Amino acid sequence: MPESAEPQNDFSLEASMPEGAAPLESIVCTEELHRRPWRPPDFEKENRALVALVTVLSDSASTIFQTLAETILDVTQCDSSGLSLLTPDGGKRFYWPAIAGMWAPHVGGGTPRNFGPCGDVLDRNCTMLFRHFERRYPYLMPVVPAAEECLLVPFYVDGKAVGTIWGIMHSDRRKFDSEDERIMSSLGQFASVAYRTVASIDNLKVQIAAREKAEAELRERATGLEAKVRRLIDANLMGMFTWNIEGRIVEANETFLKIVQWGREDVASADMRWTDLTPEEWRARDELAVADLKATGTMQPYQKEYFRKDGSRVPVLVGAALFEEGGNDGVAFALDLSEQKRAEETLQRVEQQARSIVDSALDAVVAMDADGIIADWNRQSEEIFGWTRSEALGRRMSETIIPMRYRLSHQSGLRQFFKTGQGAVLNRRIEITALRRDGTEFPVELTITPLKTGDAWTFSAFVRDISERKRAEEKLRESELNLRNTQAELAHMARVMTMGELTASIAHEVNQPLSAIIASGDSCSAWLSNDPPNLDKARAAASRMIQAATQASEIVQRLRALFKKTTSMTASVDMNAVIEETISLIHHETERNKIFLRTELHPGVPSVSGDRVQLQQVILNLAMNGIESIAGLDHEPKRLMIRSTLSNTGELLVSVEDTGLGIEVEHADRLFAPFFTTKPQGIGMGLPICRSIIEAHGGRLWAAKNEPRGAVFHFALPVAAPSE
Amino acid sequence: MSEPDCIVFMVDDDPLVRDSVADLLDSAGFEVRTFASATEFVQSKRPDLSACLILDVELPGLNGLDLQAELANSGVEMPIIFLTGHGDIPMSVRAMKRGAVEFLTKPFRKQELLDAVQEALRRDSEGRLQRSETSELKKRLRTLTPREHQVLALVVTGLLNKQIAGELGTTEETIKVHRGRVMSKMGAGSLADLVRMAEKLKISAEPGILPK
Numbered sequence: 001m002p003e004s005a006e007p008q009n010d011f012s013l014e015a016s017m018p019e020g021a022a023p024l025e026s027i028v029c030t031e032e033l034h035r036r037p038w039r040p041p042d043f044e045k046e047n048r049a050l051v052a053l054v055t056v057l058s059d060s061a062s063t064i065f066q067t068l069a070e071t072i073l074d075v076t077q078c079d080s081s082g083l084s085l086l087t088p089d090g091g092k093r094f095y096w097p098a099i100a101g102m103w104a105p106h107v108g109g110g111t112p113r114n115f116g117p118c119g120d121v122l123d124r125n126c127t128m129l130f131r132h133f134e135r136r137y138p139y140l141m142p143v144v145p146a147a148e149e150c151l152l153v154p155f156y157v158d159g160k161a162v163g164t165i166w167g168i169m170h171s172d173r174r175k176f177d178s179e180d181e182r183i184m185s186s187l188g189q190f191a192s193v194a195y196r197t198v199a200s201i202d203n204l205k206v207q208i209a210a211r212e213k214a215e216a217e218l219r220e221r222a223t224g225l226e227a228k229v230r231r232l233i234d235a236n237l238m239g240m241f242t243w244n245i246e247g248r249i250v251e252a253n254e255t256f257l258k259i260v261q262w263g264r265e266d267v268a269s270a271d272m273r274w275t276d277l278t279p280e281e282w283r284a285r286d287e288l289a290v291a292d293l294k295a296t297g298t299m300q301p302y303q304k305e306y307f308r309k310d311g312s313r314v315p316v317l318v319g320a321a322l323f324e325e326g327g328n329d330g331v332a333f334a335l336d337l338s339e340q341k342r343a344e345e346t347l348q349r350v351e352q353q354a355r356s357i358v359d360s361a362l363d364a365v366v367a368m369d370a371d372g373i374i375a376d377w378n379r380q381s382e383e384i385f386g387w388t389r390s391e392a393l394g395r396r397m398s399e400t401i402i403p404m405r406y407r408l409s410h411q412s413g414l415r416q417f418f419k420t421g422q423g424a425v426l427n428r429r430i431e432i433t434a435l436r437r438d439g440t441e442f443p444v445e446l447t448i449t450p451l452k453t454g455d456a457w458t459f460s461a462f463v464r465d466i467s468e469r470k471r472a473e474e475k476l477r478e479s480e481l482n483l484r485n486t487q488a489e490l491a492h493m494a495r496v497m498t499m500g501e502l503t504a505s506i507a508h509e510v511n512q513p514l515s516a517i518i519a520s521g522d523s524c525s526a527w528l529s530n531d532p533p534n535l536d537k538a539r540a541a542a543s544r545m546i547q548a549a550t551q552a553s554e555i556v557q558r559l560r561a562l563f564k565k566t567t568s569m570t571a572s573v574d575m576n577a578v579i580e581e582t583i584s585l586i587h588h589e590t591e592r593n594k595i596f597l598r599t600e601l602h603p604g605v606p607s608v609s610g611d612r613v614q615l616q617q618v619i620l621n622l623a624m625n626g627i628e629s630i631a632g633l634d635h636e637p638k639r640l641m642i643r644s645t646l647s648n649t650g651e652l653l654v655s656v657e658d659t660g661l662g663i664e665v666e667h668a669d670r671l672f673a674p675f676f677t678t679k680p681q682g683i684g685m686g687l688p689i690c691r692s693i694i695e696a697h698g699g700r701l702w703a704a705k706n707e708p709r710g711a712v713f714h715f716a717l718p719v720a721a722p723s724e
Numbered sequence: 725m726s727e728p729d730c731i732v733f734m735v736d737d738d739p740l741v742r743d744s745v746a747d748l749l750d751s752a753g754f755e756v757r758t759f760a761s762a763t764e765f766v767q768s769k770r771p772d773l774s775a776c777l778i779l780d781v782e783l784p785g786l787n788g789l790d791l792q793a794e795l796a797n798s799g800v801e802m803p804i805i806f807l808t809g810h811g812d813i814p815m816s817v818r819a820m821k822r823g824a825v826e827f828l829t830k831p832f833r834k835q836e837l838l839d840a841v842q843e844a845l846r847r848d849s850e851g852r853l854q855r856s857e858t859s860e861l862k863k864r865l866r867t868l869t870p871r872e873h874q875v876l877a878l879v880v881t882g883l884l885n886k887q888i889a890g891e892l893g894t895t896e897e898t899i900k901v902h903r904g905r906v907m908s909k910m911g912a913g914s915l916a917d918l919v920r921m922a923e924k925l926k927i928s929a930e931p932g933i934l935p936k
Contacts, residue, residue, distance in 0.1 A: 508782060508809030508830075512738050515807075515830035519744035522834040526751035534751075541747055548740050588809070591782055 022135040024120060029149075030129045038177040042075075046183060049075055053190060057197055064194045065098035068165065072187060073100045076151075076180045078167035083191065084110065084118045085163035094118045094163065102170055106143055115139045121152040122161045127181055127188075128152050145170045151180055153188040157196055165191050229331050239334035243320070245290065247275035250329070259316065259336045261308040274332075277306045279313065289320070297325045303337065315341050364463040368397040370456060372414065384444075384465045386437030401463075403435045417450065418457075426450055434463065442467045484696075488614075494689045495562055495617045498624055505588040509555050516548035558585075561613050562620075572607040572720055573615055575652055579642055582619045586627065590640060593631040600643040605652050609720035610697045618690045618701070622656040622713045625686065629660025629711065651699070651716040659710040663703055671703055690715075730845050731773050735759045735791070736780040736807065741830070745778065745807075745837070752838055762786035766794070774852060776825070776844030778837075781808040781815065789815070792822055801851055803844035807832070854924075861921050867909050875902040879915070880922035 049071045056067045065083050072081035082099035087110075095110035113119050117133045130150045134140045140147075152166040165188055169176065233240040239256030241249050249272045257264060266272045278286055282304045292299040301319030308314055320332035358365045359379040367376035377392040385392070385401055392400060398407045417423040426448050434444040445464045450457055499506065524541035527534040558581060579601060590597040608615075619642070626640045641657040663671065672691050694701040699717035706712040732754045736742040739760070746756045759765040762783055777795075781788035792804055803825045808815070816827040825847060826840035868876065871892075878888045885899045892899070912918035 504810040504812070511809040511830040512741055515809075515832065516738070516740040516744040518831045519741070519748045519834070519837075523744065523748040523751040526748070530751075537747065537751070541744070544740060544744055544747075548744070551740070588782055591784055591787065594787075 021138065024136065027130050027133050027136050028120075028128055029131050030127065033129055033176060033178045033181050036175055036177045038179045041179055041182070045075060046186075050190065053194070057194060064198060066100070068187065068191055068194060069098040069100040072165060072167050072184070075183050075187075076167045076176070077174060078151075078176070078180075079145075079170040080104070080147075080168040081166065082107070083163055083165050084116075085195075086113070086161070101168075102145060103143070103168065109143070111137070111139050117150060117152055118164045118166075121154045121164050125154060125161075127154075127185060129176060129181075148172055149176055151176045151184055153181075153184040155188040155191045155195070157192050157199075162195055163191070233331070239316075239336065240331065241274075241334075242329065242331050243274055245293075245328045245330070247273045249274050256334055259314055259334055260306050261310065263309075266309075279305055279307060293320060293322055293330065294326075297322045301333075306334070314338060361462075362464070364461075364465075366397070366401070366461045366463060368459045368461070370418070370458075372397050372411075374400060375458060376460070381463070384436075384442075384463070385434070401434050403433055403441055406432070423448070423450070431466065443470050445469075491614055491617060491689050491693060492564075494621070494686055495613075498617070498621055498686065499559075499562055501624060501628075502585060502589065502620075504592070505585060506559060508588045509585070510552060513548040513552035513555070517545050517552070520544040520548070562616070564613075569611055569613075570609055571612060573610050573612045574607055575615065575644055575654060575717075576601045576603075576605060578612060578616045579619055579644060579654070582616055582623060583642070585620065586623050589624070589627050593627060593638070595627060595630050595638045595640050598639065598641045600641065602643075602645045605644050605646055606719045608652050608697070608717045610717070611693075614693045615697070618693050618715065619654065619656070621686045621690050625713075626656055626658030626660060626711070629658050629662075631660075633660065635659075635709075646719075647716060650719060652719055653714060653716050655712055655714045657706045657710065657712040659706065661711075662705060662709055663711045672701075729773055730849075731755045731757060731771060731775045732778060732841055732845075733757050733759065733765065733770070733775060733802075734778040735762060735765045735783065735788070736778075737761060737783055738780070741780070741807075748834060748837070749841065754841065762788070762791040762794075765791070774845055774849045776803045776805065776841060776848055778805045778807060778841070781806055781819075782810075789819060792819065792824065796822065801848075801855075803847045803851075805837070805840045805844055858924050861910070861925055864910050865925060865927075868906060872902050872906045872909070875899060876906045876910070876918070876922065877927055879903060879906070880919045880927065 053064070053067060053071055057064050069082045072078070078101065080099065080101035080103035082096050082103065084094040085097055087093045087095055091113055093110050093112050094116060096107055099107040111118070116137050116139060117128065117130050121128050128151075130147070130152070132146065132148065133150055134143075134146055147168045148171055149169045150166055151168075152164045154161055154164050156162065165184065167176070167180070167184065229242075233242075233251070233253045236253050236255040239253065239259045241252035241256050243249050248270060249267060252262075252264075252267050252272070257267070260277060262272055275283075275286075285302065285304060289299040289302065298321040299319065301317055303315065303317050305313045305315055315337040317335040317337055318332055320330050322328075322330040358376075361378060361380055364381035364384050365376065365378040366374065366381050369375045374392050374395050374397050377387070377389045379389075381392065382388050387395070387400060398410050402410050413423055413425060417426070425446075427450075429445060429447050431443060431445050433441050434446075435441055443466050445466045446461055448459055448461045450459050452458075520541040524538045524545070527538040527541065579599060583597065583599060587597060589595075623640065623642065630638045630640065637659055639657075639659045641655075643653075643655045643657070645653045645655075647653045672687050691701045694715045694717065697717055699715055701713070701715040703711060703713050732749055734742060734746055734749075734756060736745070736758070737760055742758050742760070746758050749756045757768075757770075759768065763786060765777075766786075779788040779791060783791075786794070788806055788808075795802060795804075804819075804823070805825050806816070806819050806827045807830055808827070809830050819827055825844040826836075828836055828840065865873075874892060875888060878891060883891065885903065886896045889896045889899045906912075907918065910918060910921055912921060
């Protein structure tokens, strides 16, 4: 028996048993072998068997295990016999490479290392006899017929347990005895020899197969590589050539020849050498590459230049490999980098240009990264904020140019942007206050554009110092205000003058209710002094007085507005109402002059936004001009017509038509010029002021001929927005 | 106080003024009729009473002065008191020349108006009386023969019978007879009487202008 091996179970056998399984002792009955009657040894038979086994071992080793199993069956007269071998995966399982007898159909099966009697035998390192081992090892239950008794013998190779041989009785027709134990032990030793032989034969086979396979692969690789290189060269996807280490170019494809502008005949005549193609300053780099090639068989691609045939240079990326390690020949590729170089140069130039544009920009250009750090700062930024580029870069933007009181909202705006992708100040022109280095604040106009590059956000801001503009705007506002005041004063003056022409009408207008008041007052007191007083009539007179007084006060109010010197006031104005009111001022003028006054007021005209008094002044002025133009004439009809309509373009149109003298051709272009007048008392400011009033309201005023006679003055005003 | 058989007409387009003035006259005991326009007044049927007209100058359409002219043209001799909101001098001169009683500028005092109305009615009564005398004389004049008519025209110029006979180519005796008949037909008590009558009838010596 070889030296016993250490037990190999990695975990407790008992622990791995299913619950309720029979304990090991109840199925082992090895000691019974020596109590049983035993048969005498049949050495002749034994020798015959061993000779047969050895013959088989030398002649056809591959069947030795099967022969061994059959030999066990023969010499022990059992029902089934066989070998169990530990698997090569570290002995996790037993498998059955050979079985003879009733269990022969189970050849190739097996059990896990610790779930069968084989494991016990290796653990105890001795021959063991089992009775109905399936009671402990349910794994073996399906293996039929069941084993009444099983005799197992371990065997070893180089001191390591490798398996067992066994015999099984399926009935109690015969029981194993000590003679069987002896024979099995000696067969166990033989099994060890057989195992070693088989293993060495298998090992040799494996070695041969591996060598053959490597050779085939090498062959395959050689032919495959050559073909691939060939295809690659011919595909002309890039410049390729084959070469030798002495400097010759053996073969080159069209693309390579095109890159260096050499001809195929140059390659054929062996004139073309890669060493000659290389400019002086690249030789040292080439030598490094060649050293690399010699050491590793390949070289890392690198950028260099080649001479073209005409002596000019072409930038290339080259890479090369030797066909075989330690050889002299190889293949190389070359990529024309001219385009890429040009693109790089262009890109560089564009970047430079962009930089110089940014630097020469009149606006400050400031960029900020997502953390709020200044990432760009052009020359103008230096100028307006007082920080140099190198000082500003890396500083926190908010602390550099944002006044303290706005910093919080800047931060919350930034947070808001990262949360929602929206920013109130982004992508539009805003005016805010900025901070200079010296702590002073100034107004700026600013646009901020968020830009995503990869995953990172950058915010670019164009900032313009608008202090000057603000001052200019302020001045402009002032002068506009002055202008408006002047215009208002002028308008007032003209108004007063127009009113002067209306004194008769105004007197009439006021005296009318006054006379009613006085007359009614008189009659009222007369009715009261009657005896008895006539109270009904007195009351009626008093009510007429109130009515007339109300009328008078309304008239005075209207007149006051016209006489008052007001700055212009903008409100929503109902032009029809203004026209009606103007009519009440002039109707005595028209009556006095026997002029038929008519109005055609479009009922649906919308309101305009403007100064009511000034607009009334325009209508009054135009109407008075019309009246004066008609007044001195004898012809009929004497008619003044005032219309309001809505134009096709949505403007409010007011026209004042008269049948008067009309506009003389030679005056047509001077009508609206200041100080031009055809009236003896006129100062020539009426129409220019009317025009300036209408234009200040965003409208137009113009004159035309009326048919068949007279003049018509039109003005158009934009209609107020509905919300106003 | 005014006579109960007279009436005041008033034309003004302003209802407040119209009603107030009418009421004032009413309280003073006058009978008043009002009109809103000249045309309304012209077309109205007016009672044959002593009357006057209070007329606003500034009327729409036909104005006060126009109405005055038109009334004169159609022989309506009604005294007119003008009212105006803004009387100017040329306008009032024109109105007065055409026989207006008064030209009142609004607002006017009560007494001014009442005086003017009294005066106007007085003038109208007088006018009416004169107009009825004249029409009696005209009736008498129409009873004269053409020869007597000629004699009358020459007598009132102050000619003697003998001169008249020479003028007409007849005898002094014949003229004497004609003269006696004229005196009696005309109801004249004396030559002075006859001369006054001839004046009223606007008879002059020019043969072409004798009343027919």
